[in-house]
Amino acid sequence: MEILSATKLFFFLLLFSCHVSFLSSSATAAYSIGVNYGTIADNLPPPKEVANFLKTKTNIDRIKIFDANPDILKAFTGTGISVTVTVGNGDIPSIAKLPGAQAWIEKNILPYHPKTIIRYIAVGNEILATSDKTLIAHLLPAMKALRSALDLAKARSIKVSTPHSLGILSTSEPPSSGKFRKGYDKLIFAPILEFHKQTKSPFMVNPYPYFGYKPQTADYALFKPNGGVLDAGTGINYTNMFDAQLDAVYSAMKRVGYEDVDIVVAETGWASAGDPGQPGVSVENALSYNGNLVKHVDSGKGTPLMPNRTFETYIFALFNENLKESIPERNFGLFKPDLTPVYDVGILRHDQGVGPTSAVRAKIGRQ
Ligand SMILES: *[C@@H]1O[C@H](CO)[C@@H](O)[C@H](O)[C@H]1NC(C)=O
Numbered sequence: 001m002e003i004l005s006a007t008k009l010f011f012f013l014l015l016f017s018c019h020v021s022f023l024s025s026s027a028t029a030a031y032s033i034g035v036n037y038g039t040i041a042d043n044l045p046p047p048k049e050v051a052n053f054l055k056t057k058t059n060i061d062r063i064k065i066f067d068a069n070p071d072i073l074k075a076f077t078g079t080g081i082s083v084t085v086t087v088g089n090g091d092i093p094s095i096a097k098l099p100g101a102q103a104w105i106e107k108n109i110l111p112y113h114p115k116t117i118i119r120y121i122a123v124g125n126e127i128l129a130t131s132d133k134t135l136i137a138h139l140l141p142a143m144k145a146l147r148s149a150l151d152l153a154k155a156r157s158i159k160v161s162t163p164h165s166l167g168i169l170s171t172s173e174p175p176s177s178g179k180f181r182k183g184y185d186k187l188i189f190a191p192i193l194e195f196h197k198q199t200k201s202p203f204m205v206n207p208y209p210y211f212g213y214k215p216q217t218a219d220y221a222l223f224k225p226n227g228g229v230l231d232a233g234t235g236i237n238y239t240n241m242f243d244a245q246l247d248a249v250y251s252a253m254k255r256v257g258y259e260d261v262d263i264v265v266a267e268t269g270w271a272s273a274g275d276p277g278q279p280g281v282s283v284e285n286a287l288s289y290n291g292n293l294v295k296h297v298d299s300g301k302g303t304p305l306m307p308n309r310t311f312e313t314y315i316f317a318l319f320n321e322n323l324k325e326s327i328p329e330r331n332f333g334l335f336k337p338d339l340t341p342v343y344d345v346g347i348l349r350h351d352q353g354v355g356p357t358s359a360v361r362a363k364i365g366r367q
């Protein structure tokens with residue numbers, strides 16, 4: 001209870017103050033959060049070192065990877081940090097039938113389960129956005145085949161899902177008008193949501209207010225104090241774009257009858273650096289977005305259309321990845337490859353000798 005009210009208090013303080021310094025506030029609050037551990041880089045530390053760092057120095061208690069990298073799965077054994085693995089988009093057709101799904105599980109999951117906690121298998125990434133008819137047609141069969149293969153292998157704790165970009169919506173503003181793209185609503189999303197309902201697995205979405213950035217709505221996108229955006233359909237005054245995007249997804253789910261399925265935020269984030277002159281991209285903005293996001297999801301207050309619901313959330317990304325195509329894409333990380341923070345969203349354990357608090361302690365001789 002004490003932790004809960006402290007969290008709420010922090011959220012309030014953040015709403016009403018423009019430039020809160022995390023260096024002073026994060027020392028007293030700790031939030032748990034997931035991160036996407038992307039590896040498009042040639043300078044990252046070995047997975048064992050990453051696993052040990054996350055376990056001992058941060059409150060990150062879950063990671064998501066974009067493949068089923070055996071070194072990462074091995075490295076997180078016994079850490080208590082759960083791992084969400086991803087089936088490569090190109091592998092989807094081959095696992096759409098049970099024998100293929102069983103072979104995939106046998107190779108990628110069973111050697112590590114249950115000593116490594118595998119939480120979800122994400123079947124591909126943003127498959128609808130690929131517009132690839134073969135992949136789209138095989139998506140739900142692959143999810144079902146994996147579910148059966150997991151059940152047969154008695155790996156029932158592992159859930160199956162697939163992350164979607166917000167491009168699945170034809171309308172998202174105002175949030176109450178949110179709907180799935182015509183043609184996909186009944187044919188694709190109703191059956192996928194029925195699968196989630198029956199298997200108690202979540203609908204995964206990748207909302208990025210970052211991509212909706214406009215100078216006029218910057219504060220609204222960044223969780224800074226702003227005049228709000230009214231949804232005339234419901235009379236709700238939205239004060240941040242993240243809530244508006246999630247409620248648009250909720251409205252679309254409700255239109256096809258599945259508003260009770262859990263939502264997981266599989267990716268969201270903000271770049272801390274970009275091309276020269278690129279607006280909206282800075283350490284300060286990345287800190288505002290991700291820092292307030294962590295507090296918002298940890299507060300448990302939900303969104304206007306989903307009060308008191310919690311959303312397991314995975315920030316993109318753990319590291320700056322130097323082999324990504326563009327400068328902003330290379331700067332989504334919370335950490336540099338040498339494990340120093342780009343900025344601290346409140347997930348560093350200051351008692352463990354990381355960050356400014358330990359430096360202060362060292363200075364006053366209480367280390
Ligand atoms: C919406 O909320 C904001 C922030 O609390 C406030 O400044 C604004 O006046 C509100 N707008 C409406 C239409 O209620």
Ligand SMILES: *[C@@H]1O[C@H](CO)[C@@H](O)[C@H](O)[C@H]1NC(C)=O
Nearest residue numbers: 300301302305306307308309
């Ligand atoms: C949400 O939680 C608050 C505080 O516990 C409670 O007063 C409110 O009724 C809840 N709302 C819903 C829709 O459950």
